Amino acid sequence: MAKKREHSGIPADLLDELLKDYEKPEDLLGKDGIFDQLKKAVMERALGAELTEHLGYEEGDPSGKGSGNSRNGYGKKRVTTDSSQVEIEVPRDREGSFEPRLVRKRQTRLPGFDEKVISMYARGMTVREIQGHLEELYGIGVSPDLISRVTSEVLDEVKAWQSRPLERLYMVVFFDALRVKIRDEGVVRNKAVYLALGVRTDGTKEILGLWIEQNEGAKFWLLVMNELKNRGVDDILIAVVDGLKGFPETINTTFPKTRVQTCIVHLLRHSLKFVGFKERRQVAGALKAIYQAPTAEAAEEGLSEFESTWDDRYPAIGRSWRRNWEHVIPFFDFPPDIRRVIYTTNAIESLHSSIRKVIKNRGHFPNDEAATKLIYLALRNIEKKWIMPARTWKEALNQFAVLFEDRLNAGA
Numbered sequence: 001m002a003k004k005r006e007h008s009g010i011p012a013d014l015l016d017e018l019l020k021d022y023e024k025p026e027d028l029l030g031k032d033g034i035f036d037q038l039k040k041a042v043m044e045r046a047l048g049a050e051l052t053e054h055l056g057y058e059e060g061d062p063s064g065k066g067s068g069n070s071r072n073g074y075g076k077k078r079v080t081t082d083s084s085q086v087e088i089e090v091p092r093d094r095e096g097s098f099e100p101r102l103v104r105k106r107q108t109r110l111p112g113f114d115e116k117v118i119s120m121y122a123r124g125m126t127v128r129e130i131q132g133h134l135e136e137l138y139g140i141g142v143s144p145d146l147i148s149r150v151t152s153e154v155l156d157e158v159k160a161w162q163s164r165p166l167e168r169l170y171m172v173v174f175f176d177a178l179r180v181k182i183r184d185e186g187v188v189r190n191k192a193v194y195l196a197l198g199v200r201t202d203g204t205k206e207i208l209g210l211w212i213e214q215n216e217g218a219k220f221w222l223l224v225m226n227e228l229k230n231r232g233v234d235d236i237l238i239a240v241v242d243g244l245k246g247f248p249e250t251i252n253t254t255f256p257k258t259r260v261q262t263c264i265v266h267l268l269r270h271s272l273k274f275v276g277f278k279e280r281r282q283v284a285g286a287l288k289a290i291y292q293a294p295t296a297e298a299a300e301e302g303l304s305e306f307e308s309t310w311d312d313r314y315p316a317i318g319r320s321w322r323r324n325w326e327h328v329i330p331f332f333d334f335p336p337d338i339r340r341v342i343y344t345t346n347a348i349e350s351l352h353s354s355i356r357k358v359i360k361n362r363g364h365f366p367n368d369e370a371a372t373k374l375i376y377l378a379l380r381n382i383e384k385k386w387i388m389p390a391r392t393w394k395e396a397l398n399q400f401a402v403l404f405e406d407r408l409n410a411g412a
Helices: 012-018 027-031 033-055 113-122 127-138 143-154 154-163 218-230 248-252 263-273 275-289 294-311 315-323 327-332 336-344 347-360 368-384 393-403 403-412
Strands: 070-081 086-093 168-182 189-197 203-213 235-241 259-262
Touching: 033 070, 033 086, 033 154, 033 168, 070 336, 113 127, 113 143, 113 368, 127 143, 143 154, 143 263, 143 275, 143 368, 154 368, 154 393, 168 203, 168 315, 168 403, 189 218, 189 368, 218 248, 218 263, 235 248, 235 336, 235 403, 248 259, 259 327, 263 275, 263 315, 263 327, 263 368, 275 294, 275 315, 294 315, 294 327, 336 393, 347 368
Parallel strands: 168 235, 235 259
Antiparallel strands: 070 086, 168 189, 189 203
């Protein structure tokens, strides 16, 4: 007779025995099915082996008599795995000195469950949605409080991440804030979530931190700059910011050599707020003559031409560009490869879009910690995709090396 093939080291005869009553998928995968029975049996067998090691003799071994300690029955415990809940019998010793390693005292969740909950939470599922998902798919009944406790364990990770040392030099750092609804002192407020996104010398991106404050203001950004300095940042070659008044001066207070560039995309978006839908494409096309100009002089000519054409209808657009002009024109000092890093990549806007997808199911957050927890987990998932720098980074790096040679050498 041909020998039955083993599967992953498990004898075929053992598998046949386990599957002798198998008729339908639910018998294998359903609640209290073969998988759950197998988990229970394996865990109880392992716990029995741990107790044997602790006592120093096998169950029923006469050498254990008079040893001073012995088996003392079992206690029941319900544990949650990543795919089910199983009730197991945990062996006890008479002295109460046995400390199981597989399922420790007061432990009710096995490795894998917490990671599954955090993964669902990081993808934007609410606590109630996670609760329903676990019940529907795995038959695991858990309370909303348990899910909240599991996800709150992330806060220690957030604190370590927020205080970690940073690079000495960043080629570009994008600074911006997005608005999130958070309950504060019984009132739901629109709070600012501050983000700093850095580009390292090798072209890879790194989220430097997140901060939550009632309002986006230069005073608070000064605290952010000082924190970055204290975490090891000595120099930032180019800082890309929105049009917040006083922000460039705030950056230069801490990093005096940094070239501050107003974000072109912010200016464009602000400009188009004044324009009706029918004329939006036409106005956006006219604005291209400004930000796609080869030089600052040509850009100013483009702005003057725009104003002569559109000022009668949209005077606020020209004024907003004039008001920010001092921090628009550094853009034209850079060659195309660096311009693409500053403008075309528009990394901070892409980051905001990804975060909004995660938080869109929430009307508001109960507190700052809840918002921090979810946004951090979303950022962690986003960063995993940022492995390689842009394909044009080598060309940009060569231009950086020419324009900022001394500072790059100091940073190295």
